[in-house]
Amino acid sequence: MRYPSEPYKIKVVEPFAVTTREQRQTFIEEAGYNTFLLKSEQVGIDLLTDSGTTAMSDNQWAGMMMGDEAYSGSRNFLHLQDIVRKYYGFKYIVPTHQGRGAENILSTLMIEDGDYVPGNMYFTTTRAHQERNGASFVDIIIEEAHNSQFDHPFKGNVDLAKLQDLINRVGADKIPYVCVAVTVNLAGGQPVSMQNLREVKALCSRHKIPVMFDATRCVENAFFIKEREEAYRDASIADILHEMMSYADGCTMSGKKDCLVNIGGFLCMNDHDLYQRATEIVVLFEGMPSYGGMAGRDMEAMARGIEESVDYHYIQHRVAQCRYLGDKLTEAGVPIVRPVGGHAVFLDARAFLPHLEQEKFPAQVLAAELYLESGVRSMERGIVSAGRNKQTGEHHKPKLELVRLTIPRRVYTYAHLDDVAEGVISLFKRRDQIKGLKMVYEPRLLRFFTARFEPLK
Structure with missing residues (x-):
């Protein structure tokens, strides 16, 4: 295959160690x-x-110089909020210092002792927050994901039968949300198909169970959908990403990956009551709802990074x-x-x-x-x-x-x-x-x- 050359020029270099x-x-x-x-x-x-090891662009560094470090109502937050609404489609955003800050708030708000949180394979910090708040993680990824040599285009897919079996066994009221990672890190960075996301949302809607994405590498997932699902061959990355997010009720995001920044994250949702409760928790753990754990300059770099990521x-x-x-x-x-x-x-x-x-x-x-x-x-x-x-x-x-x-x-x-x-x-x-x-x-x-x-x- 042809490997495309780097679509950027190197402007600054950083030496690394040469050791014996x-x-x-x-x-x-x-x-x-x-x-x-x-x-x-x-x-x-x-x-x-x-995570956090991205080389930021000259445009992002320029944005860093425009940081509004107001304690409340920073214009950089308003810019980030507009960008998230444009590309992800969620109504409400709560900034956090990084992804696990968002995981902490989500788990604290939605999980009760004895709950079950199904997901398409565990992730370390995600499961730790879920268990810390009294839930048990249940793996509902397709079996092919556990076989390193099985060549499947969407090994991150949720097994709908496994999800339905869990609902039948414990009851929908014991499942605060379904956690869907796009892509699935511990399966090898494997994507989830748009068709599967659509089916998961439909199943959960019938049982009134929210769907929350771990959206950390969602742009990578959108690329695989464009490449591997015929219906999306001619769609833009931005349009695919927006449709993906329409099948979720919210998401956690570590901005240190697909948002192309070195620090920061956020929690998104569409439910106003959940948002109001999240703004109370973020004050306790992170900071004001208009900055969470981020400086204004970092929010500006993130907003610009999100736009660059869909290129x-x-x-x-x-x-x-x-x-x-x-x-x-x-x-x-x-x-x-x-x-x-x-x-x-x-x-x-x-x-x-x-x-x-x-x-x-x-x-x-x-x-x-x-x-x-x-x-x-x-x-x-x-x-x-x-x-x-x-x-x-x-x-x-x-x-x-x-x-x-x-x-x-x-x-x-x-x-x-x-x-x-x-x-x-x-x-x-x-x-x-x-x-x-x-x-x-x-x-x-x-x-x-x-x-x-x-x-x-």
């Missing part, structure tokens, strides 16, 4: 074999996350970079999640290291070994990220044990991705030598951020 293997051995030991605990100055190409050439190149890296690895026989998603390439750690049992943390050690091999920082998305069952204390054991190579927006070139591929392929050639890890420190919540490990003998 011996140095990296010391660094990863000091970090407890957890790539989250490495210092930025110790990392070369950084594929830890695409077809931008999102086409964004997805093409992921495919480029995925194709390089596939050609070398490296097992990855198929098809390649919109924000990352996911290594299948179970297939990469079949000699390691899941309790030996194959994805965690693979991420550490990739850093040791090449200086490339990635992250674990497997048993460590899944955490423990609150009742039994046992590890959650997801079917997918993955390492995420996350590509920041507008930051790296295809030449950088060549270096990443070279490092992964080199590691793959000596994969039989890699041993597992044991966990020596485990925090109570979201352990993947700060847990520490040691190599098994």
